[in-house]
Amino acid sequence: MTGMSSDADARPPADTVNRVVTELRERLGERVSTNATVLEQHGHDESGWPVMPPDAVVFAGSRDDVATTVTVCARHRVPMIPYGTGTAVEGHVQALHGGVVIDLSGMDQVVAVNAADMDCTVQAGVTRKQLNRHLRDTGLFFPIDPGADASIGGMTSTRASGTNAVRYGTMAGNVLSLTAVLPDGRVIDTGRRARKSSAGYDLTHLLIGAEGTLGVITDITLRLHGLPEAISSAVCAFPTVRDAVEAASETIQTGVPVARVELLDELQMQAINRYAGLDHPEAPHLFLEFHGSPAGVAEQAETTQAIASEHGGHTFQWATVEEERNRLWQARHDAYPAALQLRPGARPVLTDVCVPVSALADCIADAQRELERLPMPGTILGHVGDGNFHVILLCDPESADDYARAKAFNERLVERALALDGTCTGEHGIGMGKMPFLQAEHGDAVAVMRSIKAALDPHNLMNPGKVFQRA
The missing domain is CATH 3.30.465.10 (Uridine Diphospho-n-acetylenolpyruvylglucosamine Reductase; domain 3)
Structure with a gap:
């Protein structure tokens, strides 16, 4: 990285790590762990990246614990990786160069x-x-x-x-x-x-x-x-993914203040049915939610149902009681683990492009055509109200060909999104997984980002190997 020390490019020497662990234990006691199971647990997130364990984990209980850990690690030039719940999906917490993970889960007040x-x-x-x-x-x-x-x-x-x-x-x-x-x-x-x-x-x-x-x-x-006075949720099946996306886009463009509008394709619905024991039609679906006054919610729902019907929407299921709404949305939240069960043991590769809503239907259609040519299964789901969608590709972890095809698919999808004035990541972040696309998206602005990083972290100790590729 231009203008930045390479101190964190390799794991710190064992004697340096031992000095850091000893000093941290003197100050923080049992909050410091080098247990192998703990290290492995903190060496990965929910992505398909391999486990890369740190040298130690500090379970911070306060801001002072964090400041102490950072001060000690900075003095010895040992890398640091913040850790929350480990639910990221782009390799955000892997300790590429060892160092100390700072687990913040105990700071829960x-x-x-x-x-x-x-x-x-x-x-x-x-x-x-x-x-x-x-x-x-x-x-x-x-x-x-x-x-x-x-x-x-x-x-x-x-x-x-x-x-x-x-x-x-x-x-x-x-x-x-x-x-x-x-x-x-x-x-x-x-x-x-x-x-x-x-x-x-x-x-x-x-x-x-x-x-x-x-x-x-x-x-x-x-x-x-x-909290809204009234909430109404719905699921609706469509003949095709394009029909569902166009219905969602028209709903947004009409000015309906929909709170949530989520797309799941037919394979994803099949996965959810199997995973949760549900019986939704195995067809593309929109999951929707409306917030407001009782009269406002009723009007929003009526308008949206009329628009959906014009695009072939059918089999509406409505829920207004909290328990029923939670059950409905739990199916959407189960989409990722459900998709993984389509190919047990698979290594997932996730996409995260976001494009202007007017370009979304074409972008998803392109992705669907590409998916049909791949040898591995892949599902589509997304927050189509703001133009963001994901493809979950399920690769055989022993197949270099699977992974190469998934990588090429993702690259083509990002190129398409950027051509439409979109982004390579709508919400997952860069981590390790999206680093190659940052330069294509931001051009010379990446040099400015590097300068900021170098000014605040000249020895490249904070979560090194994430966001930027080495210059």
Whole structure:
């Protein structure tokens, strides 16, 4: 990497690691682990990348624990990798060059809820489901829902979004400020609780999506939203994926404030039926949800059903009771593990392109035609309300040909998305998996990103080997 030391390009010497572990144990005691099982557990995420264990894991219980760990590792020039729940899918937490994983799951306190201002402050290890349970009696909720019960720190670091993004936006629009430990051990606050500010550089959004390469996020102040008075969910089958996508696009373009609109193709529906014992028609489906007043929700649902019918939509199933809605959406959230069961033991390769909504139907149609020519199974699902969709390709882990074909498929899909003024990753982040596409998408802006990384982390110690390929 231009202008950056190569200190973290290889695993640190064993004697250096031993000194770091000894010093950390003197300060943090049993929070430091070198147990082989613990190391393996922290050496992978949910992606198909192989396990790459660290040399040690620190189970941080406070901001001070994080600052202590960072200060010690920085002095000895040992790499550091922040870790939340391990649910990322692009190889974000693998310890490519060894070092110390900082596990933030123990930092799980909701620090403050300011109901009148509709915001809250949480530690990085709080998960989205935990936060919403805490908020249950306030009339507020946190809407970002990536499917997995990810940590708020991890969701912030990857600029996550998910099923509700079409109405409530992504993490980028729902974080007000952060507290973070920089690569030299300094602790900074990036902002206050005010809803807007023109004071200085926007360090909050610099750290959102940085994937732990610029520091360790320890506390997050979040924007909250009022619980809707009424919620209605629906599933609807369509003759083809194009019909479903065009119905979703027309719904958005008509101005219906749909809260969620998710696409699952026929193979994905088949996988969900088998995995969860359901009996949905094995055809492309939209999963939809509407938020608002009872009258508003009824009007939204009526308009959407009429649009869907014009595109061949049928077999509508509606749910308004919370338990029924949760059961319906659990099927959508089970899509990834369900897809993996189509080929047990397979190595998954995931795509994550996002394109302008007007280009989505053609982009997905191209992907479908490509899928038909591949020897391995692949499912399509996506947040079609904002132009983001995924293909889950299931490769034989022993087949170099499978993986080569999946890689080529992903490359062609990204090229198509970029040609349509889209992006290689709508929500999963770069990690290791999308590094080759960053330059194609951002051009000379990547050099600016490298300069920022070099300025804040000159020895390349924070999550090295992620986001950027070496220059």
